[in-house]
Amino acid sequence: MLWAARFIVLPLLFCVLQVWSAPADEKYTDIDFDSILANRRVLSSYVKCLTDKGPCTPQGKELKKIVPEVIQTSCTKCSPQQKKVVRNVITTMQSKYKDQWDLVVNKYDPKKQRSGELKAFLSGTD
Template identity: 45%
Template sequence: MKVLALLLIAVACALADDKYTTKFDNIDVDAILKSDRLLKNYVNCLLDKGNCTPDGKELKEHLPDALETECSKCSEKQRTGTEKVIRFLVNKKPETWEQLKKKYDPNGEYSRRYEDEAEKRNIKA
């Protein structure tokens, strides 16, 4: 019985690791996008040009994996927020978008991989 209990705990822990934390899902993405100062702080964190908030650090840590796995570990709220941020950066801050692409997609691998999805969502990345 103890072995079964330990096995169930191990499986539960493994399944929990299959998703990114949701503890930052209530961050007000719109407020960040409306504030040049806040947005710049997050971008500087991602580009290794400044300090990171705890949520910025979490984003920076998981961004490469999310790109590689098509955000398979993202919550629905994280997916929605990601699309909102990408749409904003592409349309309103193209120079920032290019900086982030240069760092996180230097060979254009992800741009090519997600091109069809971006087109379906009417994002001109």
């Protein structure tokens, strides 16, 4: 039993700690936003996931965890790299897929209380 603790449990714990302590810039880097934004059908399935109108892929589930906070806080906890990605995603959705963007905003900010802060965030450069 002690052998198992040394050779199985401890390395497993080390791996979990490595993932848990990953820098914020590395979180969600496995999501290919450009591919999602390039395909209306794929984007629509993600929007359905985010708005509780359809099933979620594993990546959709991850996005569903962060989208409410991004909209409610205008990405205040985001790293500079994450802010750049979020700005690109939102501005692309607003210009090319306004109907889809409106569905997401109506879900997470139905009274448009955060629209001013979000607009200021989108015009930022940090």
